[in-house]
Amino acid sequence: MELEKFIENFAEQFEETDANEITASTVFKDIDEWSSLTALSVLAMVVEEYEVALRGDDIENANTVEDLFNIVKAKL
Amino acid sequence: MAFLSFKNTRIAGISAGVPLKKICNLELEGLSTDYNSSDFVEATGVLERRVDDYTTSDLCIAAAERLLEDLKWSKEEIEAVVFVSQNADYILPATACIIQDKMGLSKECYAEDIALGCSGWVYGLSTLAGLMAGGGIKKALLMAGDAKRRATFNNPLFGFAGTVTALEYKEGDEGFKFHFGTDGSGYDAIIIPDGGSRNQVTMDSFKEEMINGKAYNRLQTRMKGMDVFTFGITTAPKTVKGLAKHFDFDYKDADYVIFHQANMKMNNMITKLLKLPAEKVPSCMYHFGNTSSASIPLTIVTQLRGKVEDKPTKFICCGFGVGLSWGTVAFETEHLVISELVEM
Numbered sequence: 001m002e003l004e005k006f007i008e009n010f011a012e013q014f015e016e017t018d019a020n021e022i023t024a025s026t027v028f029k030d031i032d033e034w035s036s037l038t039a040l041s042v043l044a045m046v047v048e049e050y051e052v053a054l055r056g057d058d059i060e061n062a063n064t065v066e067d068l069f070n071i072v073k074a075k076l
Numbered sequence: 077m078a079f080l081s082f083k084n085t086r087i088a089g090i091s092a093g094v095p096l097k098k099i100c101n102l103e104l105e106g107l108s109t110d111y112n113s114s115d116f117v118e119a120t121g122v123l124e125r126r127v128d129d130y131t132t133s134d135l136c137i138a139a140a141e142r143l144l145e146d147l148k149w150s151k152e153e154i155e156a157v158v159f160v161s162q163n164a165d166y167i168l169p170a171t172a173c174i175i176q177d178k179m180g181l182s183k184e185c186y187a188e189d190i191a192l193g194c195s196g197w198v199y200g201l202s203t204l205a206g207l208m209a210g211g212g213i214k215k216a217l218l219m220a221g222d223a224k225r226r227a228t229f230n231n232p233l234f235g236f237a238g239t240v241t242a243l244e245y246k247e248g249d250e251g252f253k254f255h256f257g258t259d260g261s262g263y264d265a266i267i268i269p270d271g272g273s274r275n276q277v278t279m280d281s282f283k284e285e286m287i288n289g290k291a292y293n294r295l296q297t298r299m300k301g302m303d304v305f306t307f308g309i310t311t312a313p314k315t316v317k318g319l320a321k322h323f324d325f326d327y328k329d330a331d332y333v334i335f336h337q338a339n340m341k342m343n344n345m346i347t348k349l350l351k352l353p354a355e356k357v358p359s360c361m362y363h364f365g366n367t368s369s370a371s372i373p374l375t376i377v378t379q380l381r382g383k384v385e386d387k388p389t390k391f392i393c394c395g396f397g398v399g400l401s402w403g404t405v406a407f408e409t410e411h412l413v414i415s416e417l418v419e420m
Contacts (some may be wrong), residue, residue: 034266035111036288037119040305044345056302 001050001076006069009049013041022064046072079322082205084252084378088215089242089413092377093139094364095223096419101232110289116232125235129225130420132161133171135238136219137178141238142415149215149337151179156186157247158204160369162398163222164189167330175219179309186213193266194336194397196220196369197241198254198405203244203251207322214245215219221235221370226247227268227295234297235365240372244411253406257311262400267301270294304397308342311394313349315404318369319392323406327392329354330406332380336395339373369395381414 002026010028011019017033028034039059046052052075062068093181101123107113117123120319136159141219159172166174172187186207192199197220204216221238270281277295284291292298311337320327327333333356335343340361347357358379360371372393376384388410396402 035115036108036113036301037115040341041366043302043306044309044341046346047306047309048349051088053306054302056300059302068125 001069001073003066006072007065008066009045011043013038015043022065024064024069026065027063028065028068029063042058042068050076052076062075078254078256079319080202080206080254080256081251082202083207084211084245084249085205086246087241087281087407087409087412088244088245089143089155089237089374089415090376091139091146091415092237092239092370092374093135093418093420094126094237094374095130095135097126098124099127099230100106100124102204104230104232104384106182107232108289111409113232114199117338119341121231121359121361121366122233123362125232127236130164130223131165131221131225132221132234132301133159133165133175133178133219133237133276135420136221136240137175137238139238139247139415139420140179140217140219140240142418143242143413146413146415149242149243150389151181153215154181154185154217155213156204156207157181157376158188158200158216158218158268160189160190160192160200160218160220161222162191162193162368163224163226164191166336175336180351192399192401193336193368194371195395195399195401195403197239197293198395198403199251199256199371199401200369201405202240202254202256202403208243208245209251211245211247212394216243216396217241218243220373222368223238224245224297227293235367237364237367237370237374239377242375246275250408254403255315256324256403257315257401262307262345265300265307265400266297266398268295268297274360304338305342307400308338308345308396309345309349311402312346312394315396315402316350316392316394319404328352330390330392331384332389333357333392333394334372335365336397337375338365338397339366349388368397371395373383381416384409385412
């Protein structure tokens with residue numbers, strides 16, 4: 001599982017945010033477009049691409065995109 | 077693994093009752109501090125809902141009267157009523173008993189309530205199919221729905237509906253194939269915390285707390301949306317595939333695959349993961365919202381009336397949610413009677 005590909009998949013869930021603005025160290029809850037509704041798209045992407053079922057707490061406990069990547073990786 | 081098969085029973089007809097009064101979610105203000113109403117409608121696929129001062133049983137009884145008329149069944153013939161809801165008329169007695177009297181059904185009538193939500197229609201169907209398979213009961217009504225009138229709350233996701241599915245004993249009929257599952261570790265993913273025996277009602281039950289940008293008191297349904305979302309998109313494909321594998325058929329051969337109407341984002345992902353064409357997966361949540369155990373029969377009544385009555389039609393129906401609880405059923409209909417939607 002590649003971090004770069006994960007960031008790309010993560011960035012695709014945003015409609016208004018430029019993908020270039022999203023990096024491994026981005027604190028994703030600070031992105032203007034982030035809401036509990038965008039979170040659902042991220043959850044769906046993780047199920048579809050990685051067959052991993054995240055919980056709300058996993059999103060809660062992650063700060064950066066890389067944190068989330070590591071949580072998904074640990075559940076693979 | 078809870079796989080079951082019951083023969084000799086068929087679905088003769090389906091009807092649904094909803095309030096006439098519509099609430100449009102785009103007109104709601106201050107939905108959440110987290111998102112606005114148009115984002116909500118886009119993500120959930122719920123534009124409007126039917127909500128008014130009716131109980132679940134009011135809606136079910138109206139739908140039942142219409143269906144019996146359309147089927148030309150007399151009330152004396154009904155030998156069982158199963159009422160599936162999490163919004164009963166009273167804490168006790170069981171609402172099915174009240175329905176027996178209000179509808180003037182025979183006193184020689186089997187009547188019971190089942191307290192399940194989104195998975196409830198499939199569970200209710202298995203209860204009646206199991207009871208009827210031996211021929212002891214020839215005609216029965218499955219009522220399923222939720223009108224969340226107990227603790228009024230303008231939750232933009234949920235609409236009111238009550239449905240009726242008429243079942244008939246028919247020797248030689250292929251009947252129903254089921255798969256069921258339960259994960260009670262997720263009991264608090266969708267919960268009304270107070271008002272039952274575990275947490276009695278106190279003055280504190282009425283105090284509002286903020287959860288994800290919305291105010292809730294402890295008598296209103298609260299949901300861990302993200303947990304429920306992941307549960308739905310992982311469980312629904314698994315149970316549909318599991319049923320098909322166990323009974324050795326291809327789920328893609330079904331004419332229609334009807335999912336509980338949870339929210340559009342969830343249902344679209346389930347459809348995508350199962351690689352089903354959109355035209356096989358009808359949906360009614362845009363106009364009716366999430367109607368709990370009513371959502372599968374309500375989808376059939378509002379989306380398939382006029383399309384399936386005159387030919388044999390293969391259905392797969394899958395309910396999943398509060399409990400956490402899930403169930404999937406496969407059956408075939410022929411000469412199905414679908415009543416016009418009852419609006420009251």
